Amino acid sequence: MEPMRRVARGSAINLLGAGTSAVANFGLTLLIARNLDRPTAGVFFSVTSLFLLATSLGQLGTDTGLVYFMSRCRASGNVTLIQRYLHIAVRPVAVVAVAMGFASFVFAPWVAQHTNPRHIDLGTAYLQVLAIVVPVVAVEQVLLSATRGLGTMRANALVEQVGRSLLQVALVGAILALGWPGSLALAWSIPYVPAAVLAWLWWRRLYAPFRSESQQSQEGARGVAKSFWAFSVPRALTSIIQVAMQRLDIVLVGALAGAGYAAIYAAVTRFIVAGQLGGNAISQAAQPRLAEALSKGDGSVTSHIYQTSTAWLILVAWPIYLMFLVFAEPLTLLFGHPYGSGSKVLVLLSIAMLVATGTGMVDQLLAMAGHTSWNLANAAGSLVVMLSLDIWLIPRHNVMGAAIGWGAAIMVRNVSALILVGVSLHLHPVGRATTWAAATAVFSFLAIPAVVQGILGLTWHAILFGGATGSILYLLILWRLRHVLQLEGLSLRNG
Numbered sequence: 001m002e003p004m005r006r007v008a009r010g011s012a013i014n015l016l017g018a019g020t021s022a023v024a025n026f027g028l029t030l031l032i033a034r035n036l037d038r039p040t041a042g043v044f045f046s047v048t049s050l051f052l053l054a055t056s057l058g059q060l061g062t063d064t065g066l067v068y069f070m071s072r073c074r075a076s077g078n079v080t081l082i083q084r085y086l087h088i089a090v091r092p093v094a095v096v097a098v099a100m101g102f103a104s105f106v107f108a109p110w111v112a113q114h115t116n117p118r119h120i121d122l123g124t125a126y127l128q129v130l131a132i133v134v135p136v137v138a139v140e141q142v143l144l145s146a147t148r149g150l151g152t153m154r155a156n157a158l159v160e161q162v163g164r165s166l167l168q169v170a171l172v173g174a175i176l177a178l179g180w181p182g183s184l185a186l187a188w189s190i191p192y193v194p195a196a197v198l199a200w201l202w203w204r205r206l207y208a209p210f211r212s213e214s215q216q217s218q219e220g221a222r223g224v225a226k227s228f229w230a231f232s233v234p235r236a237l238t239s240i241i242q243v244a245m246q247r248l249d250i251v252l253v254g255a256l257a258g259a260g261y262a263a264i265y266a267a268v269t270r271f272i273v274a275g276q277l278g279g280n281a282i283s284q285a286a287q288p289r290l291a292e293a294l295s296k297g298d299g300s301v302t303s304h305i306y307q308t309s310t311a312w313l314i315l316v317a318w319p320i321y322l323m324f325l326v327f328a329e330p331l332t333l334l335f336g337h338p339y340g341s342g343s344k345v346l347v348l349l350s351i352a353m354l355v356a357t358g359t360g361m362v363d364q365l366l367a368m369a370g371h372t373s374w375n376l377a378n379a380a381g382s383l384v385v386m387l388s389l390d391i392w393l394i395p396r397h398n399v400m401g402a403a404i405g406w407g408a409a410i411m412v413r414n415v416s417a418l419i420l421v422g423v424s425l426h427l428h429p430v431g432r433a434t435t436w437a438a439a440t441a442v443f444s445f446l447a448i449p450a451v452v453q454g455i456l457g458l459t460w461h462a463i464l465f466g467g468a469t470g471s472i473l474y475l476l477i478l479w480r481l482r483h484v485l486q487l488e489g490l491s492l493r494n495g
Contacts, residue, residue, distance in 0.1 A: 017157025022274040024165035028172055029270040032184075033263065033335040035176040042259030043119045044184055045266035047126040049247035050111065051134070051189075054104055056243040058097035058138035061236025062089035063145040064367055065228055070149025071291035081224060082150070083207065088225045089232075090142050097138035104131035115255050122182075129185040133192050140196035143203045155202040159195050167191040234372035238363075241379040245386055245409050246273070249402040252390050257398040260338075265399040267335045268342035269406075272349045275320040275357075282312050283361045290368040302365075303427050308486050310360030311433035315485070317357040318441035319474065321350040326449045327463050345403040352407035355414065358438065360429035362417035374420055382413035433485050440481070444474035 032041050069085050104111075105128050112123030140160070147155035171187035250269070254262035286309045293301040324331065328343040328350075366375050386409035393401025421427050449466030456462035478487065 013153045013157045017153075017161030021161040021165045024169045026270055026274055028169050029267050030335060031169070031173055031176055033267045033339060036181060038260040038263040038338060039119060039258075040122065040181060042254055042262035042264075042266070043116050043122050044126060046115055046251050046254040046259065046262050047123055047130065047185065048188065049250045049266075050115065050127070051130040052247055053240065053243050054100050054131075054134050055097075055137040055141070056240050057236070058093060058100045058134055059141050059236065059239065060089075060093055060096060061232035061234070061239055061372075062093055062142050063239065064235045064372075065089065065232035066142065066145040066149045068149075068231060068291050068368060068370075069228060070146065071151075071289075072295045074151065075292040075295050084224055085149075085228060086142075086146050086203075086207075088228050089146075090139060093138050093142050094135060097135035100138075101131045101134035104128075104134060115251050116259055117255070119259055125182065126185040130189055133189040136196045137192050140192060140199045143196070143199035146203055147199070147206055150206050152206065155199060155206075159198045159202065163198065164191045164195040167194070231370065231372055234376040235367060238367075238372065238375045238379045241376075241383045242363075245379075245383055245406065245413075249386065249390055249394075249406050252387075252394055253399060253402050256391075256394040261398045264339050264342045265345065265402055267339050268332055268345050268399070269349065271320075271324060271331065271346055272353060275317045275324075275350075275353055282309055282316065283364050286361060286364065290365060294369050299426075302425070306360055306365060306427055307429055307431035308433055310358070310429035311431070311437040311485055313357050313360060314434060314437040314441055315478070318354060318438065319445040319470070321353050321357070322441060322445040323449060323463075323467060323470075324350040325446065326453050326466070327458065330458050330460060330463060342399055345399050348400075348403045348407050349410075352410040356410050358429070358434075359414045359418045360434075362414060362421050362429075365421055365425070365427070366417060369425060371420070371424065374424075375417070378413055378416045378420065381416070382409040385409045385412050436481055436484055440474060440477045444470040444477070448473065 032044060036044070066085060066089055070082055073079055073081050073085070108124045108127035108131065109120065111127060112120045116123035144156045144160055168188055168191045171190060172184065175181070175183050175187040246269075250262055250266045253265045286305055289305055290302060293305060324346050328346040329340060332343045332346055333340040363375055363378075366372075386405040389405035389408055390402055393404055395401075397404075418429075445467075448470040449462075452466035452469065453462045456465065478485065
């Protein structure tokens with residue numbers, strides 16, 4: 001089926017980018033955890049979490065809005081509005097992002113006092129450096145979203161996930177090697193500048209074939225802005241909540257339990273983010289195809305994309321989370337002895353992510369169906385669950401309290417969205433492909449490593465042997481099931 005072949009090509013290039021980004025982000029966390037004391041590392045992780053919240057707010061939901069509307073323009077042949085949508089998105093984003101950056105710079109001492117009360121000067125310095133880059137990141141993300149709306153995943157994968165991530169690791173590594181921890185935020189933020197320039201150049205190249213057709217009159221564009229923001233504003237709030245669910249608990253751990261615990265929690269949860277990146281790669285590739293299918297009212301194609309993409313999500317993410325269940329303790333010790341106390345956090349969040357991945361891309365499906373207000377309500381309810389549990393449990397149980405809060409929010413959000421998808425769109429993620437994908441992953445990366453761990457113990461020999469054995473069996477089974485799982489279309493060409 002052609003839509004799945006297009007999703008597969010986009011997923012392949014995204015997976016390449018996501019894999020590079022995951023390794024780079026993990027290496028970055030390892031560098032910081034190994035070379036800085038825990039309080040300093042905790043302040044840095046807390047500040048960068050606030051930065052990502054600010055940049056998410058600055059995008060105003062235009063990332064999903066541009067993919068949604070530009071995909072529909074291409075599906076209907078109405079390419080005259082493509083440039084109009086970009087202008088509608090980028091101008092308010094630039095204004096809001098500049099205001100956000102200015103406010104972040106001015107109020108940095110106040111924010112540092114409330115989030116890192118024992119390290120106000122360092123927190124202020126980091127916050128003010130990152131505040132300068134907020135507008136750059138917001139515009140970069142808008143431009144990359146526009147390239148995805150035009151059907152290519154290459155720009156996002158190569159510019160953001162590969163180029164920016166690797167440059168970030170290189171610069172942070174150099175700063176740490178020179179013994180300049182005060183310049184850490186500067187080294188971490190600089191790569192966003194060339195990434196933004198490259199995103200703009202890539203957009204110009206992609207848009208060039210449509211330029212002559214996009215000289216529409218103002219009459220033809222009436223109502224465009226209204227419909228765009230009616231879709232995007234709820235999505236903006238949803239995106240902020242989504243980032244808050246991933247990052248705000250790091251800030252809360254620092255504020256309620258101390259920067260040292262924040263460092264442990266931030267480092268351990270990087271494992272979870274590594275698994276999410278693969279899922280995001282597939283979701284980003286599937287979003288434009290879902291928007292096209294839903295705009296045409298093609299329920300069979302939509303269901304096929306949903307079930308097959310869920311199988312691919314399981315194939316990519318479950319091996320990672322299942323291995324975390326078996327080998328959580330030695331893996332967390334990679335960051336140093338104090339970080340080993342976060343092994344139970346890794347186990348709990350891995351279970352939550354197994355459930356979340358098994359539901360498929362329910363959030364994106366609701367968004368591409370135009371139900372962004374439902375997404376917002378669902379995300380807001382999940383955030384309330386997380387914050388309530390965090391505030392109650394972090395003072396008593398530090399990192400484990402935060403893990404319970406985030407894990408519960410993940411479960412609530414995904415199960416609620418699954419119910420909404422079933423009721424409103426009459427879709428579900430379970431099919432032949434998802435069943436085989438789940439069974440193959442559990443056999444290869446839970447059963448086999450558990451047997452190896454029982455024989456060799458919790459050692460690196462067990463991790464390497466169990467992982468290698470499971471991977472070989474996994475690849476052999478996937479090759480045998482390649483037609484069932486529709487893996488033939490995975491190619492880096494035309495992604």
